[in-house]
Amino acid sequence: MSFIADKQTLDDLSLLGKYNANSIFSLFNQVKTRGAEKLLDTMFLHPLTDADQINARSAAFRYFGDQPIPFPFEEQLLGSTEAFLDEGSNSNFPLALWQISRKKLAALLVKDDAYELQLQGIANCVQLLKGFTTLLGQLEKEGRDKNTPWEKWVAGARSIVRDKRLQNINDERSLLQTARLHYLLAHVFQDKLKALLALTYEIEVYITVSGIAKAKGFSYAKALPKEKNVLAAKGVKHPGLDKAVPNTLSFNGNSNVLFLTGANMAGKSTLMKATGIMVYLAHMGFPVAAQELEFSVLDGIYSSVNVPDDLNRGYSHFYAEVLRVKKVAEEVDADKHLFVIFDELFKGTNVKDAYDATLAVTAAFTAFRDCFFIISTHIFEVGDALKTEGDHIQFEFLPTIMEGTVPKYTYTLQKGITTDRQGMIIIENEGILDML
Template sequence: MSFITDKQTLDDLNITGRFSPQSLFSLFNATRTRGGEKLLDRMFHEPLSDPAAINSRSGVLKYFHERELSFPVSAQVFEDAEAYLGGSTGSSFLAVAGDLLRKKALETAVKDEQYGHLQNGLLATIGMLNALQGFLQKVSDLSTGQFEAVQAALNTHRAKWLQDAPEGQPLSLFQLARYDHLIRHVLREETENILDFMYHLDVYIAVSNVARARGFSYAQALPKEQNIFRTTAVSHPALEKAVANPLTLQEDRNVLFLTGANMAGKSTFMKSLGIAVYLAHMGFPVAAKDMQFSVRDGLYTSINVPDNLNLGYSHFYAEVLRVKKVAEEVAKGHDLLVIFDELFKGTNVKDAYDATLAVTKEFSTYRNSFFVISTHIIEVGDRLKEDCDNLQFSYLPTIMEGTVPRYPYTLTAGITSDRHGMVIIENEKILEMIE
């Protein structure tokens, strides 16, 4: 089963987006090849749901994280080799030699560039393969199926010619025909696998370099049956001075009821948690320390739910439809992480109170999933304390220094009693402006 989510969640958490400079994809996209960038994009759209696969990928990334290695060839050499390998050649040596002889004649007669491009592409490929041979010696203790397959391909007797190939020097027509036939026909499958390995190598190095620079860590994936999430410090990966908070969710405390004033950091905290869980399911580094998590079937958020004027949806109705969508997925028995920021803020306080109370109570009965629900309506928390035994209550405080609010962004046990809205309004002298 694949990890399930939707566009609303990806937009809420700003996960994907190759052309969005603020996305998580852009944060990690330090790749040097087009194939590496495409692979990274695919990884962002295909989180994993198997603990062994997740831990295997994070283990490889951690391996590169600890070694500070560079991509073994320049971007230009790789681009030339990639273009060359993307073409085809004849199925026999004689057919290849005949075609090259024709291209050579055209180069002499009318300055046709095909022969020169072929020569440059093959030389770049030889250079790339030799550089990869040297790189593999640096990571000889890396143990993955893909790594071992590439090593075997380069060490096969059919690839021994590489040791004698004149690197960087023009090839004779006979050499060009021989090597072209070997690389693009005889060893076609092997070279395609090597190219794919280079894309993975690009991603591993790029992602681990970003993680090292930002002080990210690697989470441990656990079987879903353990039903736990814990970290000593989770923060938002895109914020350089983010405040980190601890969090534990488990079967008997699977709902976090979160309160706090606007600007206190509730939305940022919830986004931090959602992002950490999503990246962890990719096997990627996270902005969280000592993180362990039971794999989830999926992740749904409701943070920035837009109205839909074209369909005639008000903001409140859009919220209701969002809750309905998530309820359908929860009712199917999926093990999910669900994040609701300010449930039913598009309606009046009485309806919001009743709806928040009812929805939270119903969701809390599904102890196989984790829920984080925030609200301004703190009175709901008092009723939930009476009616549910599996909720934990936390808030993000506001500290008043005179008439000036300060937000420490530290998760604190309990339900907030902060009511400083009028103080902030008075600070901004709004009432004086309209008198």
């Protein structure tokens, strides 16, 4: 089963986007090779839903964080070798010999460069094999070849560089030797070499991501089976903010809804996005911007932060919000374990309707104990009505401290419901009314 996160959620949390400098993908995309970038993209598109797989990947990142090494291969060499292998070779040696002979003859007669390109491809592959051999010996000497994330890579490298058919490769080769080597590399060992390249890209991702985690002070989450039905996080921050204020959050089957209040600019949206990003990255097995995180595996995450209207369909902003709530309600009602974020429910309608709808929807969601919800609103009066619904709702707020007429924000959660409203103060401080 795939982890669920639709386009709205991915956009709300700015998770994807190679060309978006502010995306979470870009934060981790400091790899040097195209192969590693493709793998990183795949990891972002397909979070995991198995606790053991998540913990295994986290352990691999942690290993390289504890034992940092620079990535030992050049991007150009890996890329050219991959291109050489993709071309392949004939399925039998006589045909391979005939093909390379034709290319050499064409090079002599009509100055065709195909033969030189073939020789360069072989040379690049041989050079990379020498690098593999050196690294393999180093890993074996240091005892990293067993019971470490290097183990699969080591096994793959051994099966190639220690094969008798690839021993004693000289730089000077006859046409027959060149054809034989091309046949071995691009046909006989093609699949093994491609698999080893894939493992090499995986190692690069481990090295790069763990280095970023160490530099930024991220930690690694512990995944639990779905039936545990808990999520406990300490020191949650937004990974894109270097000076973010940490907060602590906790959910379980008996306390599955967080009702969040606070004035404009108090930090509600940032906190909710930070939590959603943390949940998503945790299911990838990636480091998270938190001091600690322990969580039960979920089926997916849904958010409603920046719901756009749809002029083509004639949907107003409010109707788009209603459809988003309907979509989430259908998924929740399908017995899925989900993390749900609603930032300012029903802000596209009048205060009375927004009050009634927020109250009804929030109260209804408390019944789905296998799902966790964060619901924010400016309509703090809803919180007072929700207190009669039982103990399944947590009430927390982000406070505002007034210094004269200037609001200051702590960005630190407190228990309870705030009545802070500083909208008009901010408007007056900006001198808008004086302009008018």
